Amino acid sequence: xxxxxxxxxxxxxxxxxxxxxxxxxxxxxxxxxxxxxxxxxxxxxxxxxxxxxxxxxxxxxxxxxxxxxxxxxxxxxxxxxxxxxxxxxxxxxxxxxxxxxxxxxxxxxxxxxxxxxxxxxxxxxxxxxxxxxxxxxxxxxxxxxxxxxxxxxxxxxxxxxxxxxxxxxxxxxxxxxxxxxxxxxxxxxxxxxxxxxxxxxxxxxxxxxxxxxxxxxxxxxxxxxxxxxxxxxxxxxxxxxxxxxxxxxxxxxxxxxxxxxxxxxxxxxxxxxxxxxxxxxxxxxxxxxxxxxxxxxxxxxxxxxxxxxxxxxxxxxxxxxxxxxxxxxxxxxxxxxxxxxxxxxxxxxxxxxxxxxxxxxxxxxxxxxxxxxxxxxxxxxxxxxxxxxxxxxxxxxxxxxxxxxxxxxxxx
Numbered sequence: 001x002x003x004x005x006x007x008x009x010x011x012x013x014x015x016x017x018x019x020x021x022x023x024x025x026x027x028x029x030x031x032x033x034x035x036x037x038x039x040x041x042x043x044x045x046x047x048x049x050x051x052x053x054x055x056x057x058x059x060x061x062x063x064x065x066x067x068x069x070x071x072x073x074x075x076x077x078x079x080x081x082x083x084x085x086x087x088x089x090x091x092x093x094x095x096x097x098x099x100x101x102x103x104x105x106x107x108x109x110x111x112x113x114x115x116x117x118x119x120x121x122x123x124x125x126x127x128x129x130x131x132x133x134x135x136x137x138x139x140x141x142x143x144x145x146x147x148x149x150x151x152x153x154x155x156x157x158x159x160x161x162x163x164x165x166x167x168x169x170x171x172x173x174x175x176x177x178x179x180x181x182x183x184x185x186x187x188x189x190x191x192x193x194x195x196x197x198x199x200x201x202x203x204x205x206x207x208x209x210x211x212x213x214x215x216x217x218x219x220x221x222x223x224x225x226x227x228x229x230x231x232x233x234x235x236x237x238x239x240x241x242x243x244x245x246x247x248x249x250x251x252x253x254x255x256x257x258x259x260x261x262x263x264x265x266x267x268x269x270x271x272x273x274x275x276x277x278x279x280x281x282x283x284x285x286x287x288x289x290x291x292x293x294x295x296x297x298x299x300x301x302x303x304x305x306x307x308x309x310x311x312x313x314x315x316x317x318x319x320x321x322x323x324x325x326x327x328x329x330x331x332x333x334x335x336x337x338x339x340x341x342x343x344x345x346x347x348x349x350x351x352x353x354x355x356x357x358x359x360x361x362x363x364x365x366x367x368x369x370x371x372x373x374x375x376x377x378x379x380x381x382x383x384x385x386x387x388x389x390x391x392x393x394x395x396x397x398x399x400x401x402x403x404x405x406x407x408x409x410x411x412x
Contacts (some may be wrong), residue, residue, distance in 0.1 A: 002047060002338060006331050012155045013328030021149040027135035030145060034131035034152035038124040038162035041155075042117070048334055049304075052119040052165035053088040058096050059110030062103055068096035069229035085116075095229075097236035100222035101192025102167055116165065124162030127169040128152075133176040134316055140180070147316030156327045160306035167193065168306045172313050175200060179286050179317065184208065188215040192222055196310055199274055199292040203285040206278075245301040246349060247333040249358050255301075263301060270295040290314035294323075305330035322364035329357045 022029075046052055058068040060083070071077050074092035086092070096103065109118050135148035151157055161169035174190030175197045177183060184204050190197030205212030226233065241263065248255070254269075255262035277291030293310030297303055308327050315323035332353040340347040 002334070005044075005047060006334050009155045009159060009331040010329065013331075016150055016154045017324055017328050021146040023144070025145075027132050027139055027145070027148070030135035030148045030152045031128060031132040033149070034128040034158075037153060037155075037158045038128050041158045041162040042120055042124055044159075044163050046116060046120070046164045048159070048337065049164040049166065049306075050088055050090050051167070052116050053085045054090065054096075055106045055119050055165065055167065056085050056110055056114060056116065057083065057089050058098070058103060059106030059108070060114065062107035063111055067226055067229055068098075068103060069226050069232045069235075070095065094236045094239060095232055097240060098167070099192050099195060100226065101189060102170075102194065103226075104222075105167075105170060105193065119165035120162055123165045123167070123169040124158070126173040127157050127161030129173045130157065130169065130176055130313060133173065133180050134313070137176065137180040137317060147319070150324060151313065151316055154324070154327065156305060156312075156330060157309060159331075160309070164306070166306045168309050171197060172309050175289060176313060176317075178204065179289065179314070182285070184211045184215060188218055191215075192219060196292060196296060197289075199278070200285050200289050203278055203282055203288040206282050240302070246336070247303045247354060247357075248301050249303060249354070250298045251301050252354065254299075266299040266301070270299045273299075286314050286317045290318055290320070297326075303333070305333060320368060322361060322368045325364045326357065326361040329360065332356055 054073070057073055061068050061071070072093055072095045073086050073089040078086060098106075105122075109122055112118065131148055131152035134151055135145045138145050138148055157169070160166045171190050171194035174186050174193060178187035178190060178197060178200055182204055184201060187197050187201040187204055191201055201212070201215055205215065223233070251262060251266050254266050258265055273295035274288075274292050277288045281287035281291065290311060293312075293314055297308055297311045300307070305327075308323070308330050312323040312327045315321075335353055336347050336349040339350075
């Protein structure tokens with residue numbers, strides 16, 4: 001069944017990639033389509049990831065007054081506690097890695113309904129909200145809604161959110177809402193759920209230092225309930241940064257060339273990319289988000305399929321289509337699960353998915369860049385009123401400019 005699911009996701013994504021998008025219907029129509037797709041995914045069991053069990057467990061720990069940064073799921077403290085999900089938490093020897101905003105969301109969901117379906121439903125709603133926010137943002141800018149329709153109908157976001165319950169849906173929703181209204185409040189909440197929206201927070205706060213200071217204070221205050229963990233706040237982030245590796249893109253090439261220095265070098269390259277984006281695109285925060293998300297996806301040692309949303313969603317706002325190809329091929333990395341050993345919780349990552357994922361993506365990225373140097377690229381932000389009509393060959397039909405009407409010069 002896993003092979004069919006992976007293959008089906010890729011074929012479904014390829015169909016969306018090449019199919020013409022609807023040209024009628026506004027943001028609410030996009031939301032309706034997104035909800036329908038995610039409702040289908042909600043019916044599937046979480047076959048591709050078990051992260052949602054940690055979400056539920058850590059939400060329960062907070063509800064009991066505990067600190068997920070202090071006691072890991074495998075801690076002896078919980079040995080007498082009956083719980084249907086604790087034993088299914090991956091890397092139970094490690095405490096939480098999630099920021100305070102995420103933990104608060106987990107606690108809220110666990111208090112309302114302590115079940116995987118609740119996590120999947122909430123994240124599915126957030127993910128449908130991403131499609132709506134994309135559509136509404138494009139509509140406000142008087143642009144076509146192609147990118148929003150793609151996200152609404154594409155399987156990756158739907159499967160990772162409504163199918164697997166991944167937290168990225170909530171954080172990326174906050175990111176898009178921040179871009180939609182240049183909202184520092186949304187960017188702040190997004191940074192408290194996942195750290196990456198903090199880059200957009202810096203861009204939005206460039207001319208609003210007071211609001212940026214308030215956001216920093218909110219972030220500091222959110223850590224206070226967990227401050228008794230001390231150095232334990234960084235236990236899992238350190239483990240993730242130093243040990244985890246899966247499906248790396250450019251990082252794999254950097255590691256092959258530099259060995260043990262690869263992680264530090266990749267982090268420095270990512271910081272330079274973010275710094276350049278904040279300098280060069282400070283007035284277009286969606287491009288800052290694209291640079292930051294793209295650097296994260298391409299330079300990270302670990303690239304799970306749901307990570308790609310960090311670059312893909314801003315790319316849809318910016319009218320770049322190559323990232324949709326990467327999102328379409330990303331489920332191939334789940335081939336590693338075919339070797340999963342449930343007895344020892346181990347699996348072997350094959351190398352072939354990287355060769356299928358990244359070379360076509362880089363070629364598409366290069367081709368799109370070259371295309372844009374000479375003529376309008378895919379989803380160029382023409383206004384709806386000025387979108388060129390298509391000729392018989394599928395190319396824009398030339399429309400002669402209207403004659404210029406000038407008033408005769410006045411006589412002296």
